[in-house]
Amino acid sequence: MPIQARTIRARAGRAFVIAALAALIFQVARGQSNYSKTNATAKTTTGGPADNPTKSNPSEVAKTLQVAAEAVGLARWSGVGGQRLPEVDVINTMEIWASGTTYGSGSPNKSSESGSAFKTEYHASLGYNPPAMRVEMTRTSSGGSGSPAPLHTIEVVREKYAWDESEIGAGLIPGKGVATPAMASANSRILELWTLPYGVIKAAVAAGDKVTMSTENGARVLTFPLSGQLAGVVVKATLDAQDEIAKVETRTDNPALTGMATETEYSEYADHGEIATDVKSPGHIVRKQAGHPVLDLHVKMLDANNPYLVFPVPENVKKAAAQ
Amino acid sequence: MNPHIRLGRGIVVAALLCLIPAAVFAQANGGPRMDHENTLPPTPTGPTPMAPDGHPDLTGLWNGLADNLLGVPNQMHNVGIEVGTDTTRDIHSGVQIATWPLQNRKRQNNEQNERAATLLRRMGSNRPIYKPEYWQRVKDFDANSNEEDPSNNCMPAGVPRMGVPSYIAQTPAYLVFIYPGQGGLIATATSYRMIPTDGRKHTNLEELDGTWNGESIGHWEGDTMVVDSIGFNSTSWFDQLGGYFHSENMHVTERLHRDGNTLTWTATIEDPDVLLEPWTTTPRVALLNPDPKAILPESLPCSERDFAHVVTKEHH
Numbered sequence: 001m002p003i004q005a006r007t008i009r010a011r012a013g014r015a016f017v018i019a020a021l022a023a024l025i026f027q028v029a030r031g032q033s034n035y036s037k038t039n040a041t042a043k044t045t046t047g048g049p050a051d052n053p054t055k056s057n058p059s060e061v062a063k064t065l066q067v068a069a070e071a072v073g074l075a076r077w078s079g080v081g082g083q084r085l086p087e088v089d090v091i092n093t094m095e096i097w098a099s100g101t102t103y104g105s106g107s108p109n110k111s112s113e114s115g116s117a118f119k120t121e122y123h124a125s126l127g128y129n130p131p132a133m134r135v136e137m138t139r140t141s142s143g144g145s146g147s148p149a150p151l152h153t154i155e156v157v158r159e160k161y162a163w164d165e166s167e168i169g170a171g172l173i174p175g176k177g178v179a180t181p182a183m184a185s186a187n188s189r190i191l192e193l194w195t196l197p198y199g200v201i202k203a204a205v206a207a208g209d210k211v212t213m214s215t216e217n218g219a220r221v222l223t224f225p226l227s228g229q230l231a232g233v234v235v236k237a238t239l240d241a242q243d244e245i246a247k248v249e250t251r252t253d254n255p256a257l258t259g260m261a262t263e264t265e266y267s268e269y270a271d272h273g274e275i276a277t278d279v280k281s282p283g284h285i286v287r288k289q290a291g292h293p294v295l296d297l298h299v300k301m302l303d304a305n306n307p308y309l310v311f312p313v314p315e316n317v318k319k320a321a322a323q
Numbered sequence: 324m325n326p327h328i329r330l331g332r333g334i335v336v337a338a339l340l341c342l343i344p345a346a347v348f349a350q351a352n353g354g355p356r357m358d359h360e361n362t363l364p365p366t367p368t369g370p371t372p373m374a375p376d377g378h379p380d381l382t383g384l385w386n387g388l389a390d391n392l393l394g395v396p397n398q399m400h401n402v403g404i405e406v407g408t409d410t411t412r413d414i415h416s417g418v419q420i421a422t423w424p425l426q427n428r429k430r431q432n433n434e435q436n437e438r439a440a441t442l443l444r445r446m447g448s449n450r451p452i453y454k455p456e457y458w459q460r461v462k463d464f465d466a467n468s469n470e471e472d473p474s475n476n477c478m479p480a481g482v483p484r485m486g487v488p489s490y491i492a493q494t495p496a497y498l499v500f501i502y503p504g505q506g507g508l509i510a511t512a513t514s515y516r517m518i519p520t521d522g523r524k525h526t527n528l529e530e531l532d533g534t535w536n537g538e539s540i541g542h543w544e545g546d547t548m549v550v551d552s553i554g555f556n557s558t559s560w561f562d563q564l565g566g567y568f569h570s571e572n573m574h575v576t577e578r579l580h581r582d583g584n585t586l587t588w589t590a591t592i593e594d595p596d597v598l599l600e601p602w603t604t605t606p607r608v609a610l611l612n613p614d615p616k617a618i619l620p621e622s623l624p625c626s627e628r629d630f631a632h633v634v635t636k637e638h639h
Contacts, residue, residue, distance in 0.1 A: 066423050066427065069421065069423075070429050074421075075421070075423055075429070076439040076442060076443070077428045077429075077431075077439060078395050078436050078437075078439040078440035078443055079436055080395045080436060080437065080440040083359040083360075083395055083396045084359065084360050084425060085359065085360065085361070085362070085395070085396060085399075085406050085425070086360075086406070086409070086411075086422050086423055086424055086425040086427075086428065087422070087423040087424075087427065087428050087429065088404075088406060088411045088420055088421065088422050088423075088443075089411075089420050089421040089422075090439065090442040090443055090446050091442070091446070092445070092446045092447075092448070129413055129416055129418045129420075129446075129448045130416060130418075130448065167455075168455055168458070169454075169455020169456075169458065170455075172454070172455055172599060173454060173455070173599075176455070201421075202421065205421040206419070274466075274636065275466060275635070275636045275637055275638075276438060276635070276637060277438055277441070277442060278435055278438050278439070279442075303466075304442075305441060305442065305445065305466070306442055306445035306446055307445075307462050307465065307466070308450065308458065308461040308462045308465055308565060308566065309458075309462075310450060310452050310453070310458065312452050312599065
């Protein structure tokens with residue numbers, strides 16, 4: 001932030017200033033020209049309704065993914081320092097604060113049974129490299145004065161490891177909290193990460209030529225399989241007119257992958273950050289699992305500035321996974 | 324003068340001033356221009372000169388474009404993101420990162436440009452693992468770095484934040500490292516280090532006054548110079564970004580390896596007071612200035628003048 005005194009040299013000469021401004025104008029004009037060409041191409045290939053093709057043109061899929069990535073601020077570049085790098089996916093870690101209602105047991109892993117509604121304060125910390133998510137919820141029964149005390153849970157997943165924490169970072173230092181292995185929940189927890197709008201775009205890009213594009217009721221739909229520990233799960237993502245991910249459905253024919261039939265609707269996209277990032281996130285999230293409501297949340301704030309979030313796996317969780 | 328006109332001129336001048344250091348730096352290097360299209364480190368060329376004692380001679384002006392703080396490309400590489408022609412990967416995790424062609428970049432204004440740069444600089448997976456009780460503090464320091472970053476008040480960067488030395492002089496008994504004042508991402512005053520390589524041991528930590536650079540001693544491990552440092556204050560941060568604070572018990576091990584006209588530098592930070600485990604920076608590869616007449620330019624005083632005008636938490 002401090003201005004180095006050597007920059008005072010910049011005051012030398014009106015001619016230099018004029019030359020610099022001319023160079024800037026030329027660069028901006030060239031950028032506008034490039035953008036106009038790209039944007040026009042994207043609209044041509046993605047804007048109109050198709051006849052529900054079963055085989056997609058790879059370039060159409062790629063362009064659709066690019067406009068979807070740009071719509072939420074995932075595909076970005078920067079010219080700081082005079083560099084000319086391509087657009088890359090800039091989203092790794094983020095934090096989401098939300099409030100609303102969760103249903104059933106309150107646990108996304110046990111909520112296939114439709115049940116009570118809980119007023120919920122929700123805080124998710126997540127990262128895509130490595131894939132990990134920590135969801136902290138405080139659920140309060142709406143049953144009145146005789147209701148039990150609020151239930152506070154911290155559920156964590158990192159790739160194949162899943163555990164519950166008695167406090168943030170429990171189990172990493174002896175005597176500081178308890179980390180309880182929850183391996184059976186690993187797949188359903190990591191699925192939440194990959195069904196967020198950013199996860200859908202990342203996973204679709206990773207799926208490569210396995211992505212197909214169609215239209216349903218005039219909306220573009222991308223369908224593709226997940227891989228790794230979620231192999232066997234198919235994602236169907238619907239884009240809205242603003243190129244944002246509006247609905248994500250997952251299904252599987254593998255009976256071993258229980259709890260994988262989900263449906264999540266995203267709406268009210270905006271930059272919800274205290275520090276502006278130009279990353280847009282949904283302001284309203286509604287999720288169902290096996291046809292039953294799981295959560296209905298309104299986002300209060302989202303920090304997309306790749307904040308410091310880490311997910312080290314406690315030793316006892318590693319041991320439990322190895323057994 | 325109409326105050327609006329004056330303000331407008333001020334903005335234009337400020338914008339131009341921000342652009343000047345890159346040009347000045349490039350000219351001073353006598354090296355390639357800064358319009359990178361990738362973040363790949365330079366490929367070594369030429370022989371590695373040897374000192375009379377049989378070890379590589381590290382002497383030289385290592386201010387090639389591989390490790391300056393001005394441009395996003397090297398800052399991205401410094402956090403482990405390697406952008407090639409059409410692929411991007413995190414060199415620590417091996418994760419492939421979605422990339423779209425250069426010619427398809429979306430147009431954006433300066434504000435969007437800066438916000439994107441802030442994200443780009445933080446997208447790597449190579450992060451130190453602090454003890455859980457410090458996770459929130461690191462986040463807060465980074466989010467409030469306009470106020471909290473010691474470099475924003477012209478304080479020294481310190482070891483190891485200052486990175487690769489811009490000049491090294493190697494004698495049989497000492498190494499001398501020089502770090503000119505830096506603008507751009509962080510702004511610091513000129514700093515130097517005199518590092519004995521005569522086999523002496525560290526002073527007892529209890530007898531050292533904590534300083535920005537600590538007490539450093541060097542030794543050779545094969546062809547790699549290892550600089551071991553203790554005796555720090557707890558004021559500096561140990562990486563360019565991220566709010567990575569440390570305690571007075573920090574122990575830093577730098578490794579410098581010359582291969583032809585390149586110098587690869589890493590630093591390993593051990594601080595059992597705040598870190599769960601040692602952490603090693605992404606290797607940075609500096610390029611030898613090929614101009615035998617090249618000298619380091621004078622670094623003028625660092626002067627903080629911006630902070631009073633900051634109205635948001637947006638930061639580098």
